[in-house]
Amino acid sequence: MTGPQPTIGVSRLPHGAEALLPAFATAGAAGADIRAALAEPLTLMPGSRAMVPTGLAFAIPVGFEVQVRPRSGLAATHGVTVLNAPGTIDSDYRGEVKVILVNLGDVPFKIENGDRIAQLVVASVVTARFEARETLDETDRGTGGFGSTGRG
Ligand SMILES: O=c1ccn([C@H]2C[C@H](O)[C@@H](COP(=O)(O)OP(=O)(O)OP(=O)(O)O)O2)c(=O)[nH]1
């Protein structure tokens, strides 16, 4: 561990009373797996999405965010991913963390209580100021974008 190690307070909501806290599967993992908190299994039909409850609410220290990212295994094996990846959990959000999963595969995908559905990456946040200006400084790129570089 070399960088900052903030502590994120985690509150178990009533329906997440038995929920496990997010956990890093290995010492070097960047993402902490987060699990579904479900009273009964949920089946995600092909092409459909669901806001999957985790039963947890966070208190993230100011200056940090939590990103909700897909698990590669679910994506590669089942075509199941996080629709809004990376989801953003703001430091001032105290509601339940939910994971918006979408099934891009061609068979139904069943989610059981306690299944690891996504991974959380904690990141530092830079809060920039946005300042209106009449003109912007010139650069080599200028207004070129959308694949403009590398053309002969
Ligand atoms: O995958 C996600 C993304 C967001 N959130 C929660 C935490 C976040 O702080 C809040 C708002 O998310 P976001 O800013 O992405 O959504 P918005 O559509 O901009 O809503 P708002 O107007 O509430 O900011 O919703 C989740 O639980 N899961």
Ligand SMILES: [Mg+2]
């Ligand atoms: Mg927002």
